[in-house]
Amino acid sequence: MERGEVRPSERNKAMIRESWERLGKDKLPHGTVMFTRLFELDPALLQLFQYNTSSSSPQECLSSPEFTEHINKVMQVIDTAVTHLDELDSLNEYLAGLGRRHQAVGVKTNSFTMVGESFLYMLECGLETAYTSEIRDAWVQLYSLVVEAMSRGWSSNGGSNSK
Numbered sequence: 488m489e490r491g492e493v494r495p496s497e498r499n500k501a502m503i504r505e506s507w508e509r510l511g512k513d514k515l516p517h518g519t520v521m522f523t524r525l526f527e528l529d530p531a532l533l534q535l536f537q538y539n540t541s542s543s544s545p546q547e548c549l550s551s552p553e554f555t556e557h558i559n560k561v562m563q564v565i566d567t568a569v570t571h572l573d574e575l576d577s578l579n580e581y582l583a584g585l586g587r588r589h590q591a592v593g594v595k596t597n598s599f600t601m602v603g604e605s606f607l608y609m610l611e612c613g614l615e616t617a618y619t620s621e622i623r624d625a626w627v628q629l630y631s632l633v634v635e636a637m638s639r640g641w642s643s644n645g646g647s648n649s650k
């Protein structure tokens with residue numbers, strides 16, 4: 488993370504860890520809720536997955552093994568961020584590389600913001616009454632740091648959001 492960026496407080500870290508654990512060990516169903524929401528918000532993103540054929544519906548695509556694997560990869564990155572809350576800087580290089588990789592496959596950085604919204608939707612569904620505005624804010628803070636690090640890599644790869 489860059490100097491000047493606000494790191495999660497101990498209280499926020501505790502809320503993030505606790506709520507992540509509360510979702511249970513198997514994060515795939517939650518990731519599927521998240522990506523279902525993402526494709527509702529922006530169906531055009533489906534086309535960025537090369538293993539998606541134009542005839543597949545979002546539901547068919549979401550249940551394909553390759554797609555399931557991408558959902559697992561996303562949940563794994565979030566899990567890594569949660570387990571590295573005390574040393575987020577150590578993830579900078581990895582996240583920048585991930586940003587570069589997504590620039591190369593045609594993802595725009597504003598889609599990362601939409602992923603963030605879909606993530607919060609999933610969290611709300613998964614935590615039900617345990618979901619609070621404080622938990623939401625703690626996750627927004629963490630997700631923003633992840634997206635900023637990914638966006639730096641994305642831009643360094645020559646990415647520009649203007650068409």
Ligand code: HEM
Binds near residue numbers: 556588
């Ligand atoms: C806008 C939404 C996104 C789209 C359209 C997208 C698309 C893709 C595509 C097409 C690939 C390459 C094929 C594959 O490995 O399945 C990929 C790889 C990957 N994505 Fe995403 N992605 C998105 C968001 C994210 C987010 C938010 C994360 C994590 C926070 C993430 C984590 C990964 C990882 C870990 C890989 C594998 C990278 C590698 O093999 O080097 N993706 N993504």
